Structures are given as C-alpha cells and as structure tokens.
Amino acid sequence: xxxxxxxxxxxxxxxxxxxxxxxxxxxxxxxxxxxxxxxxxxxxxxxxxxxxxxxxxxxxxxxxxxxxxxxxxxxxxxxxxxxxxxxxxxxxxxxxxxxxxxxxxxxxxxxxxxxxxxxxxxxxxxxxxxxxxxxxxxxxxxxxxxxxxxxxxxxxxxxxxxxxxxxxxxxxxxxxxxxxxxxxxxxxxxxxxxxxxxxxxxxxxxxxxxxxxxxxxxxxxxxxxxxxxxxxxxxxxxxxxxxxxxxxxxxxxxxxxxxxxxxxxxxxxxxxxxxxxxxxxxxxxxxxxxxxxxxxxxxxxxxxxxxxxxxxxxxxxxxxxxxxxxxxxxxxxxxxxxxxxxxxxxxxxxxxxxxxxxxxxxxxxxxxxxxx
Amino acid sequence: xxxxxxxxxxxxxxxxxxxxxxxxxxxxxxxxxxxxxxxxxxxxxxxxxxxxxxxxxxxxxxxxxxxxxxxxxxxxxxxxxxxxxxxxxxxxxxxxxxxxxxxxxxxxxxxxxxxxxxxxxxxxxxxxxxxxxxxxxxxxxxxxxxxxxxxxxxxxxxxxxxxxxxxxxxxxxxxxxxxxxxxxxxxxxxxxxxxxxxxxxxx
Numbered sequence: 001x002x003x004x005x006x007x008x009x010x011x012x013x014x015x016x017x018x019x020x021x022x023x024x025x026x027x028x029x030x031x032x033x034x035x036x037x038x039x040x041x042x043x044x045x046x047x048x049x050x051x052x053x054x055x056x057x058x059x060x061x062x063x064x065x066x067x068x069x070x071x072x073x074x075x076x077x078x079x080x081x082x083x084x085x086x087x088x089x090x091x092x093x094x095x096x097x098x099x100x101x102x103x104x105x106x107x108x109x110x111x112x113x114x115x116x117x118x119x120x121x122x123x124x125x126x127x128x129x130x131x132x133x134x135x136x137x138x139x140x141x142x143x144x145x146x147x148x149x150x151x152x153x154x155x156x157x158x159x160x161x162x163x164x165x166x167x168x169x170x171x172x173x174x175x176x177x178x179x180x181x182x183x184x185x186x187x188x189x190x191x192x193x194x195x196x197x198x199x200x201x202x203x204x205x206x207x208x209x210x211x212x213x214x215x216x217x218x219x220x221x222x223x224x225x226x227x228x229x230x231x232x233x234x235x236x237x238x239x240x241x242x243x244x245x246x247x248x249x250x251x252x253x254x255x256x257x258x259x260x261x262x263x264x265x266x267x268x269x270x271x272x273x274x275x276x277x278x279x280x281x282x283x284x285x286x287x288x289x290x291x292x293x294x295x296x297x298x299x300x301x302x303x304x305x306x307x308x309x310x311x312x313x314x315x316x317x318x319x320x321x322x323x324x325x326x327x328x329x330x331x332x333x334x335x336x337x338x339x340x341x342x343x344x345x346x347x348x349x350x351x352x353x354x355x356x357x358x359x360x361x362x363x364x365x366x367x368x369x370x371x372x
Numbered sequence: 373x374x375x376x377x378x379x380x381x382x383x384x385x386x387x388x389x390x391x392x393x394x395x396x397x398x399x400x401x402x403x404x405x406x407x408x409x410x411x412x413x414x415x416x417x418x419x420x421x422x423x424x425x426x427x428x429x430x431x432x433x434x435x436x437x438x439x440x441x442x443x444x445x446x447x448x449x450x451x452x453x454x455x456x457x458x459x460x461x462x463x464x465x466x467x468x469x470x471x472x473x474x475x476x477x478x479x480x481x482x483x484x485x486x487x488x489x490x491x492x493x494x495x496x497x498x499x500x501x502x503x504x505x506x507x508x509x510x511x512x513x514x515x516x517x518x519x520x521x522x523x524x525x526x527x528x529x530x531x532x533x534x535x536x537x538x539x540x541x542x543x544x545x546x547x548x549x550x551x552x553x554x555x556x557x558x559x560x561x562x563x564x565x566x567x568x569x570x571x572x573x574x575x
Contacts, residue, residue, distance in 0.1 A: 098405075098409070128428070128502075129428065129501065129502025129503075129505075130428055130429060130432050130502070133429070133432050133436075134432050136436060137432040137433070137435040137436035137440065138435070140435065140436050140439060140440020140441070140444075141416075141435065141439055141440065143440070143444050144409070144412055144439065144443065144444060144447065147444065147447050147448070147451065148409060150451075151405060151447075151451055159451065162451075163448065163451060163452070166444055166447070166448055167448075170440075170441070170444060173440070190505065191502075
C-alpha cells in the first residue's frame with residue numbers, strides 16, 4: 001500500500017533544510033492542519049447554509065437567495081455578518097455566566113471532533129487510535145451545553161427545549177454507538193484511517209454499506225436525531241416551544257448554536273462516508289486504473305491526482321448526504337416526542353443489538369468478507 | 373527538558389488547579405445547579421489527567437460515561453424536580469459547617485501523609501497507549517471476568533428496575549392520584565419594566 005503524499009514530512013524537512021531545528025519545525029507545522037481544518041469546517045458550514053436555503057426554496061417552489069453573489073452564494077456570509085453585528089442581549093433575570101457558557105460548550109466538541117475526520121491517507125490532523133470513539137464521547141458533552149443554556153435562559157420553553165435535547169441525544173447515542181461498534185468490529189480498529197483502509201481495494205463493492213445495510217440506516221437515523229434536524233427537531237419545535245433552548249438567544253450567541261448545528265450536520269455526513277461509504281476511496285479503485293495504464297505508484301502526478309480526487313470524493317459523498325438531510329427536513333413532518341423515544345428505544349436499539357450479534361456471527365463464519 | 377515535557381508539566385498544573393478549584397466549588401457553592409455543572413468540569417479535568425498519563429481510552433470513556441451520562445442525568449433530575457423554595461435557616465449551621473470542615477481537613481491530612489509516606493512502586497513499563505483497548509478487553513474476559521459480569525448484572529438490574537418504575541401498571545392506584553399542585557416549571561419572576569420612559573431624554 002503506497003502511503004501517498006506526506007505533507008508533514010516534506011514541510012518539516014524543507015524547514016530543517018532552511019536551517020531551523022527539528023523541534024521548531026514541528027512546532028511550526030502543528031497549527032497548520034488545525035487552522036486548515038477550522039477553515040474547512042467553516043467553509044463547509046457556509047456551503048451547507050446556502051444549500052439549505054436553496055433546496056428549501058426549491059422544495060417550496062421559491063427562488064431563494066439570489067442577489068448576494070452569484071446565485072446568492074454569499075448570502076450565508078452576509079447572514080453571519082448580520083448576526084455578528086446584532087446586539088448581544090442577555091435577558092434581565094437570566095444567569096449571565098451560564099447563558100454565555102452554554103453556546104460555547106455546544107460548539108466546542110463539534111469542532112474538536114474534526115480532529116479525526118480523514119480526507120486522505122495522511123490528510124487528517126492526527127490519527128488518534130481512538131478515532132470514532134473519541135467522536136462519540138465528545139458528542140456526549142453537547143447536551144450539557146444545551147441543558148445549561150436552557151436553564152440559564154430563565155424561560156420555561158427554553159428549559160423544556162434543553163431537557164428534550166438532552167433526552168433525545170442520550171437515547172439516540174446508544175443505537176449510534178451500536179451501529180459504529182458493528183463497523184469497528186469488522187475493521188478491528190477504532191481509527192478512522194483503518195476503517196477506510198479496510199473498505200479499500202474493491203472500489204464501490206468493498207464499501208461497508210453492502211456489509212452493514214442495517215447498521216447504515218440506524219446510523220443515519222441516529223445521526224440525524226443527534227443533529228436535531230427536522231424529522232427530529234423536537235428541542236426547538238417552533239409550534240410548541242417557540243424556539244426551544246434558543247428562544248432567548250440573539251446575535252453571536254445564537255449564531256454559535258446555528259453554526260454548531262450545521263457543522264455537526266456536515267460532520268455526521270463525513271462520518272457516514274468514513275464508516276459506510278469508503279471515505280476518500282473512489283467507486284473505481286485508482287490503484288487498479290493506474291496499474292492498467294502502467295503508471296508506477298511512486299509517480300508524483302499520480303499521487304497528487306489521488307490525493308485531490310480523495311478530497312473531492314469525500315466531499316462529494318458527504319454533500320450527497322447533506323442534500324438528503326436537507327430534503328428530508330423540508331419534506332417530512334416532525335415526529336412527536338413519544339414517537340421519537342419509541343423509535344429510539346423500542347425499534348433502533350433492538351435492531352442495533354441484533355445487527356451487532358449478526359455481524360459478530362458473520363465475522364466468525366465468513367472471516368474473509370467480514371474482517372476476521 | 374524538551375518541548376513535550378514542558379507542555380505536559382504546564383498542562384498538568386493547569387488541569388490539577390482546575391480540578392481542585394472545580395471540586396471545591398462543587399462542595400462550597402450553595403446553588404445545586406452550579407454544583408452539578410462544576411461536577412462536569414471536574415470529570416473533564418480528570419479525563420485530561422488520564423490523557424496526560426497516556427490512557428486515552430480511559431479518558432474518552434470517562435468523558436462518555438461520567439460527563440455524557442452521569443452528569444447529564446444529575447442535571448436532568450435537578451432540573452425536573454427543581455422547586456424554588458427558600459430553605460429555613462438551620463440553627464447552629466456554623467457548628468455543622470465547622471465540624472464538617474474539621475472532618476474533611478483531617479481526612480485530607482491523613483490521606484496526604486499516607487501518600488507521602490508510602491513507598492510507591494513505580495512501574496517502569498512503557499505505557500501501551502492506543503493498544504490499551506486490546507489489553508483491557510483481554511483482561512475483561514480472563515482474570516477480571518467475574519467483576520465484569522457482576523457489573524453487567526448490576527446494570528441489568530438497574531435497567532429492569534427503571535422499566536418497572538416507568539411502567540405505571542405495576543404501581544398501586546393510590547400512588548397515581550398524586551396531587552397536581554406545583555407542576556410549574558422553575559422560572560424566576562419577571563416584573564415588567566417600563567422601557568419607553570427610559571428612552572425619552574430628560575429635559
């Protein structure tokens with residue numbers, strides 16, 4: 001297996017050649033991928049907001065944003081600017097410390113989770129051995145922020161929204177974790193890189209979606225519920241709770257919630273792609289095409305092409321899922337809270353357990369296909 | 373001392389200070405809600421300490437279980453049953469506090485001297501790091517099988533107990549006809565402020 005481009009190694013080596021000490025060169029490298037990932041997540045968020053507005057317009061036979069930038073592409077940036085310049089209001093009897101801390105606690109884990117998202121063999125911040133487990137445990141911090149902002153707002157709708165959000169994300173974390181566990185069991189590793197590696201080699205036929213169709217559906221439903229998207233957006237159900245835990249928020253603090261929810265949506269899409277759709281792998285394996293055309297693996301042009309195609313493939317598949325999520329949001333009605341909890345506890349949880357059991361059985365009986 | 377060690381020492385100092393401060397806050401702050409949120413802070417700080425000890429799996433499990441489940445559950449319970457009532461001042465509250473402080477201080481001194489005087493056998497083995505998952509799994513199914521299974525039986529009992537409590541048909545009729553008063557959600561009273569007057573210039 002060729003390791004592709006090693007940007008870190010080249011960067012550090014060229015700095016050492018310039019006369020810097022190895023420690024300093026590493027120190028200079030460290031912030032670069034983090035900054036790049038934050039910028040990437042933010043751009044992904046802007047694209048996502050634009051898509052949401054355009055697709056919702058399409059679903060409702062409107063035009064949507066079209067004046068700011070070509071086809072309204074700059075509209076989300078303008079939205080963001082507007083929210084930044086709005087007055088930042090803390091309600092009179094609200095608890096101002098918790099009121100401010102809540103949105104921060106909601107947004108931080110989402111951005112930190114980008115640590116484990118790979119766009120290529122070496123194109124991720126760090127290959128943590130914990131991988132997806134880190135994501136699951138980080139995303140469990142979010143409900144605390146939601147509860148905090150719901151409580152601090154001093155508003156019954158906000159409190160109800162916060163409680164609902166916590167209940168929802170706790171109950172859907174379990175089917176989510178069970179679905180992930182089945183994939184982890186097949187790849188013998190929690191690391192996102194290993195999970196993608198295990199799916200590579202056979203193009204589209206090797207992807208986990210064929211081996212884990214049930215797990216894929218469970219994961220997708222649970223991820224949508226964790227993102228609080230519309231079929232499951234009970235925490236902020238407008239008709240019942242005004243806006244749930246966001247009711248009292250305005251300006252940049254509201255924007256933090258908004259950003260967190262969209263970045264989380266893109267993150268869920270990315271993880272669906274990593275876990276079930278072969279990550280950066282293209283439907284036709286590039287190695288095979290290269291060997292067909294007699295291009296050696298060490299060819300620089302081939303490596304650049306593979307890396308950029310990997311990023312493109314990841315993003316393409318991710319936005320396919322984001323598109324699906326937006327379409328679901330604008331076409332499906334909201335479930336009731338009892339239906340939501342029923343779906344989570346009485347349907348997804350047993351199915352997830354059975355899926356795990358079957359995967360374990362297949363892993364023992366067909367080790368060549370299920371990563372024995 | 374190289375860069376990594378320096379970073380480790382600085383983060384250890386920060387984490388330890390944060391954990392101690394947050395833990396003191398949990399005990400000393402009278403507001404239950406603040407105490408519960410600070411408890412979450414303590415758990416996260418402890419997870420950071422585990423990370424410094426190269427036990428990343430334990431750190432992630434700590435966040436998932438203690439912050440994501442236990443602390444959220446505590447907060448949930450507090451917010452659902454949060455009745456705003458003023459507690460009557462207890463007589464000799466200072467005496468109780470004094471006794472508690474003395475007991476806690478004594479315990480602290482005892483444990484502190486124990487820690488300092490015990491000749492600790494430091495392990496010289498290199499930390500396993502990410503392979504800890506495999507090692508923990510092996511131990512769970514070999515020499516720690518009994519505690520592992522006992523814990524799972526305990527959790528199963530708790531699960532069944534929760535289901536029995538939640539299903540009303542097991543409860544007697546008299547328990548169901550509880551009083552319907554005081555079902556209001558906690559919300560501090562807000563008096564209406566005359567906003568329009570304040571805007572006018574005083575001439």
